[in-house]
Amino acid sequence: MPSSAIHPALEGIRLAVFDLDGTLIDSVPDLAAAVDGALCELRLPEVGEAVVRDWVGNGSRKLVERALYAVGAQDRDLDEVHEAFLRHYRQAPCRLTQVYPGVREALEALATRGVTIGLITNKPTAFIAPILESLEIEHYFALTLGGDALPTRKPDPAPLLHLADRLGVAPSACLMVGDSRHDIEAGRRAGFRTLAVPYGYNHGEPVAASEPDVVVESLGELV
Numbered sequence: 537m538p539s540s541a542i543h544p545a546l547e548g549i550r551l552a553v554f555d556l557d558g559t560l561i562d563s564v565p566d567l568a569a570a571v572d573g574a575l576c577e578l579r580l581p582e583v584g585e586a587v588v589r590d591w592v593g594n595g596s597r598k599l600v601e602r603a604l605y606a607v608g609a610q611d612r613d614l615d616e617v618h619e620a621f622l623r624h625y626r627q628a629p630c631r632l633t634q635v636y637p638g639v640r641e642a643l644e645a646l647a648t649r650g651v652t653i654g655l656i657t658n659k660p661t662a663f664i665a666p667i668l669e670s671l672e673i674e675h676y677f678a679l680t681l682g683g684d685a686l687p688t689r690k691p692d693p694a695p696l697l698h699l700a701d702r703l704g705v706a707p708s709a710c711l712m713v714g715d716s717r718h719d720i721e722a723g724r725r726a727g728f729r730t731l732a733v734p735y736g737y738n739h740g741e742p743v744a745a746s747e748p749d750v751v752v753e754s755l756g757e758l759v
């Protein structure tokens with residue numbers, strides 16, 4: 537493809553909305569450290585990165601709930617353990633987290649082409665800016681939304697429709713880019729086109745099973 541050519545998935549797209557965890561960043565090492573930090577404080581066994589990788593995607597409260605079940609401590613006060621998790625994660629949300637290969641190039645290429653870029657994560661809003669700033673990619677995003685920003689979150693289409701409306705772009709000219717079935721379902725229900733990456737977190741299932749419009753091995757393929 538000549539450098540001026542556009543990936544077919546971007547044809548007619550004016551707004552590209554990215555998921556965060558598992559799509560732009562590999563955040564599991566820091567998430568797992570915070571989960572284990574909270575469990576350790578309660579004198580419960582640690583769970584480690586491998587299982588946390590399969591539990592991310594429905595927000596931090598659900599992540600902590602899954603961890604408590606896994607260690608047989610579902611009778612513990614979820615609010616309290618979640619608070620402990622948030623405290624640990626706040627201390628180090630971006631110590632081990634890395635941007636996936638191809639991400640910076642894709643964001644730069646989209647920005648250069650005048651495509652508006654948004655971000656919708658199920659992660660709490662408070663963590664978005666510190667993480668994007670620490671990785672020096674915050675300036676690409678016109679608008680970001682966390683999992684606690686609206687009454688519903690992905691796979692509900694409401695956050696996507698809200699963002700498209702705020703940015704004045706029709707859903708048919710929007711692309712949802714994500715790693716999980718929640719992103720693809722939300723995108724489809726919002727009337728967006730959908731693009732999936734297979735390297736992220738999808739509860740141990742291949743994201744292709746959600747039948748996104750396009751799958752790319754790396755976001756670098758968009759360039």
Ligand SMILES: O=C(O)COP(=O)(O)O
Binds near residue numbers: 558593594716
């Ligand atoms: O579940 C989370 O906390 C994050 O998930 P997302 O960024 O992939 O939406």
Ligand SMILES: [Mg+2]
Binds near residue numbers: 555
């Ligand atoms: Mg994700």
